[in-house]
Amino acid sequence: MAETLTQQPVARPPKRKKERRFTWKQIKDQRQLIWMSVPLTLYIMLFAYYPVWGWTMAFQNYRPNKSFGEQEWVGFKQFHFLFTDDNFIRVLRNTVAMGFINLVLGFVTAIILALLLNEIRKVLWKRVVQTISYLPHFLSWIIVTGIVATSLSINDGIVNIVLMKLHIINEPILWLSEGKYFWGIVGASHVWKEVGWNTIIYLAAIASIDPALYEAAEIDGANRYKKMQYVTLPGIKGTVVILLIMSIGHILEAGFEVQYLLGNGLVVDWAETIDIFVLKYGLAQGNYSLATAGGIFKTVVSITMLLLANGVAKRLGEERLL
Amino acid sequence: MDNRQISPQPNAGIKYRKNSGIGRLEPFLFTTFNTVFMICLVIVTLYPFLNTIAVSFNVGNDTIRGGIYLWPREWTTQNYKAIFASGYVYDAFFISVARTLISTLLNIFLTTMLAYTLSRKDYVFRKVITVIFVLTMYFNAGLIPNYFLIKDLHLLNTFWVYVVPSMISAFNLIVIRTYILTLPEALIESAKIDGAGDFKIFWRVIFPLCKPVLATIALFVAVGAWNAWFDAFIYTSSRQHLSTLQYELMKLISSTMNSNANPSVAHGSGMTAESARDMVTPISIRAAITVVASVPILLVYPFLQKYFVVGLNVGSVKE
Known part of the structure; x- marks a missing residue:
């Protein structure tokens, strides 16, 4: 503003008038709209923006009984501690690995299921399959992890029973007691819960593809698979990219509920994620500063990845989110 | 679909x-x-x-013998009687219903009202407020700062901690706003000519017209509120009378799951003496609560299926 002032003092008044899109009269005319929206905006500022102030805790040696002015400032000590702590490195590995497994499994299974659902000709049968496949999405993770634990249990768990009947294994496996199975179990649980639900968006995208493209492909002699490859998949590419961007931004958020609920002392090295780490150090042990530092790290990485993915999508000429 | x-x-x-x-x-x-x-x-x-x-629906002690697949072997309703006879599940059920109803109604009303103001192209604060809400989708202050906020607001160990922090979601806001933008402008114009103020236009004209999108959003909000357990775990766990159904189920599952993962722990730990007398086991109690906790939502969702895609319209998030 100051620069504009010195450079072109003459041009200032009209420019300023242009910048000011509203007048007091408008505000008076729109007072109902203001009453309907501004209090809610203040509400969201309080609940979403104000807590960010708490991030200062990560740069302090925070003690709850001291006032803000009395806190001891320690700079990046907490972050330094995090990245030299074997515990945190392991937690980070678990979070990224499970986030990545969930991302890949989630996308691949949902797209395949959408393609297969799209091939069903009988409307009623398709409707029934869809309705049933949505069901687990509406169950809480509490219920789903309860179901997973029951299915995998050694006494009477259906997974062990089926695998034994098929002679794939000779004796029941303690699935939830061994770290090497844990990531796979979490990935499979996600697929079981969300695969049907995730097809909705792809089926909508497939439905919006111009039928003339399929007719043209048919005239050119394309069979079912060629049409999938050259018409359906390119047709849903935009949707896939948008969803991928959203998921990449949330890759570090892939883990709290499942891991917390399915994890136990025996698999803790494979099950603990950043969120569980924050919970454990923060609320359980009272090390608020360290826990907040972990939380900040997660948020910053998430936003960075989201922006990166968005930029890559822009380069590739795809639709973007931001 | x-x-x-x-x-x-x-x-x-x-x-x-x-x-x-x-x-x-x-x-x-x-x-x-x-x-x-x-x-x-x-x-x-x-x-x-x-x-x-x-x-x-199977007798608890019989279930332990194994071999229950799709049909109960020894039929009983004892498990259901037991959970509703014990006061704490009954209370939790009530709290869950209350929080779900209040959250859904408040969410729908407030979000639609805000969405209406943000759909008015001549509204002076439209851009600012939209940006403020959209940004909340991309960051979160995190567990600890949020906990301190709840504590400072004296919401700890109150019922309102289930409702107040999540009254508006930016995603739902954008979906509803996009839907309102597809409604004919003439409706609002004619209401204005009739002398209606903005609130009246919102409540009498816009709100009723939003039914299709609100059906989905209401389902999403209701499912979220009904299935939530983490807030009960973090904010109200020291008050038994504020516990929710999902949180009760979580406590029960973690006690039985430990016995699954570690076979040396015998079945039947973790429940009260009262239930041992009634011949119910943690596993059958858990099954009964699971059914109670999931059936209400499973009864509703098939009827709203055709609207799901409206609520999931990602394209509309672009701002």
Whole structure:
């Protein structure tokens, strides 16, 4: 503003008038709209923006009984501690690995299921399959992890029973007691819960593809698979990219509920994620500063990845989110 | 999903008619494979749930012997009687219903009201407020700062901690706003000419017209509120009378799951003496609570199915 002032003092008044899109009269005319929206905006500022102030805790040696002015400032000590702590490195590995497994499994299974659902000709049968496949999405993770634990249990768990009947294994496996199975179990649980639900968006995208493209492909002699490859998949590419961007931004958020609920002392090295780490150090042990530092790290990485993915999508000429 | 979306290839059968043997056989093989695959999917999805229902109606001590699959062996309703006889599940059920109802009503009303103001193109604060809300989708202060905020607001160990922090979601806001923008502008204009203020236009004209999108959003909010347990775990865990159904279930599952992962711990730990007398076990109690906690939502969602895609419209998030 100051620069504009010195450079072109003459041009200032009209420019300023242009910048000011509203007048007091408008505000008076729109007072109902203001009453309907501004209090809610203040509400969201309080609940979403104000807590960010708490991030200062990560740069302090925070003690709850001291006032803000009395806190001891320690700079990046907490972050330094995090990245030299074997515990945190392991937690980070678990979070990224499970986030990545969930991302890949989630996308691949949902797209395949959408393609297969799209091939069903009988409307009623398709409707029934869809309705049933949505069901687990509406169950809480509490219920789903309860179901997973029951299915995998050694006494009477259906997974062990089926695998034994098929002679794939000779004796029941303690699935939830061994770290090497844990990531796979979490990935499979996600697929079981969300695969049907995730097809909705792809089926909508497939439905919006111009039928003339399929007719043209048919005239050119394309069979079912060629049409999938050259018409359906390119047709849903935009949707896939948008969803991928959203998921990449949330890759570090892939883990709290499942891991917390399915994890136990025996698999803790494979099950603990950043969120569980924050919970454990923060609320359980009272090390608020360290826990907040972990939380900040997660948020910053998430936003960075989201922006990166968005930029890559822009380069590739795809639709973007931001 | 809509019927007309279903078949983009109306002439799929025709193209193979003059092909060789494999060409003629292929559609049949594919359809068979696809049908078998879908049947497997249905079984894998439904079996665990049907099994839970069967266990919930089976006598507790009998379930431990194993071999309950899709139908109870020794039929009983004792498990359900036991959970509702014990006051704490009854209270938790009530709290869950209350928080779900209040959250859903408040969310729908406030979000639609805000969405209406943000759909008015001449509204002076439209841009600013939209940006403020959209940004909240991309960051979160995190567990600890949020906990301190709740504590400072004296919401700890109160019922309102279930409702107040999540009254508006930016995602739902954008979805509803996008929907309002598709409504004919003339409706609002004519209401204005009749002398209606903005609130009246919102409440009398816009709100009723938003039913299709609100049906989905209401379902999403209700499911979220009904299934939430973390807030009970973090904010109200020291008040038994504020516990929710999902949190009660969580406590029960973690006690039985430890006995699963570690076979040396005997079954039957973790429940009260009262339940031992009633011949119910943690496993059958857990099954009964699972059914109670999931049936209300499962009864509702199939009827709203055709609206789901409206609420999931990601394209509309672009701002």
